[in-house]
Amino acid sequence: MMQDVHAVPVVERKQSSELGRRLWRNKWIYIMLLPGILYFIVFKYVPMYGLIISFQNYKPFKGVSGSEWVGFEHFQRLFTEPDFLNILSNTLILFVMNILFYFPIPIIMALMLNEVRGEFFKKTFQTIVYLPHFMSWVIIVSISFVMLTMDGGIINDIIEYFGFEKINFLLAPEWFRPMYILQVIWREAGWGTIIYLAAIASIDPGLYEAARMDGAGRLRQMWHITLPALRSVIIVLLILKIGAVLELGFEHVYLLLNSMNRNVAEIIDTYVYTAGLKQGQFSYSAAIGLFKSFIGLVLVMIVNRIAKKMGEEGVY
Template identity: 75%
Template sequence: MPIRRKSRGSELSRRLKRNKWLYVMIFPGILYFLIFKYAPMYGLVISFQDFKPYKGISGSDWVGLKHFERLFAEPDFLQILSNTLILFGMNLVFFFPIPILLALLLNEVRAAAFKRTVQTLIYIPHFMSWVIIASISYVMLTMDGGIINELIAYFGFQKINFLLSSDWFRPMYILQVIWREAGWGTIIYLAAIASVDVEQYEAARIDGAGRFRQIWHITLPAIRSVIIVLLILKIGDVLELGFEHVYLLLNSMNRDVAEIIDTYVYTAGLRQGQYSYSAAIGFFKSFIGLALVMAANRLARKMGEDGVY
């Protein structure tokens, strides 16, 4: 037995020495997750406390499930949850397939210079903050000189108040998401497509398959596992739409459809100082996301896919 332990120890030592630079490279990433993802989990205990900053976590009184009961009894909770789920559904239905479609289209482009140019143009919006995206949208959509409304008026129609309309909030939101993130989302799919054996395409062409059949029978099955993994991760963000984007579009006129869990947490937690209550909402979000990821992963494995784990 001692010999076996020594052998295993020496093998581990050899592996560490052989891959030392690899471990050095991943160390900052591990440190980031430990500091900013795992360490803050300790703060979730205030969800079960009446947290007072001057008392600290250890000195605050425990109240059990009081804040969760309040959340579920809140008159606006169902409306806020509904708004969040509707926006997530729009992301899943309208945004999620677009990077796949763009990657398939870009893969069919044979002119390298044109392909690189298009990729650069659709990547650029990702590097703009939501403040810039919202500002550009404001300049284009405002009724006071906005180019969209000026075109509408030019063709004889009545101007539309896009920015203050509840009916236009959701289309405006999803179009901004598509504009900013669709191009960036193609990177993973293009990398997966690049790993497909070109001999499969050559064999398909010999058999008389056109471009569409090659995509349907070769490319899509090859990247199916990547699509499944990204879909599972996307489902995990069901209640995580991002505070900044929605908050920049939120106003008193569209609040009935624009108020989501993230903006509600900001209002209750930071502006009103209800730290325990906002922590309980965050705990609820995380629990739902984890449960959905596990359920989606289990379903994917039953369907024969690898899943996330």
């Protein structure tokens, strides 16, 4: 039996018209998505063109098309740099500290807030812990400086009051990492609870009611209902966090960096600024940025695959 040659165009027209109707029906959703899409196009995808200079000896007055191609020369320089291993280890140590000490804190705080029954106290506490997120790192570090300085800092005054010697928190290398992670927790832990609280709010209340009828207390409800419901969210956020393994943020560390703690405080982001941008080595800086992005992409793919093997949804 011969196929009707007119059937295929008719089906295609029906499908396209149905697609058009769905798009028009949900037009406000797509309009709402438009700013986010434009943001990623303008600030994430368009700048990828600039990665070309990683393989060039880029000269601003010559432009991308006129600059000399040098291949992997900048990457070879990065990997043979005497301080590269130290800078990489500093970055990885701070990242591991973020995972071990900061990442669980928003989860714990969300679980604790979920157990609070007093609405006024709950809202007040949320406001207090959200507030630091809206302060810049300059303010956070400045407050820490005022509190920790040896000349009139309240922390050192308390230490001296109890008969101990003052501690130079700001210059001592051994205090840089604890100070860094405590500032991260102070600024971001409260804000990080928002996603977990939203996930908790979506849990069916009937599950808690059934658990109470079976004699389960609050701790058992948390362990057997709340935490399993949060597992997929935790996995996704952990994968995204691991993807930013070399992205600790320039501003925070740079504000804490000084000549006394540089050996433990210099990370890849600050190295890009001091060794790359300040000296006009744009191609070298771009090569380091490409290296960071490549490592993050590979880790996201590996961890996402592991999550899939474990039965989780992952990020894609």
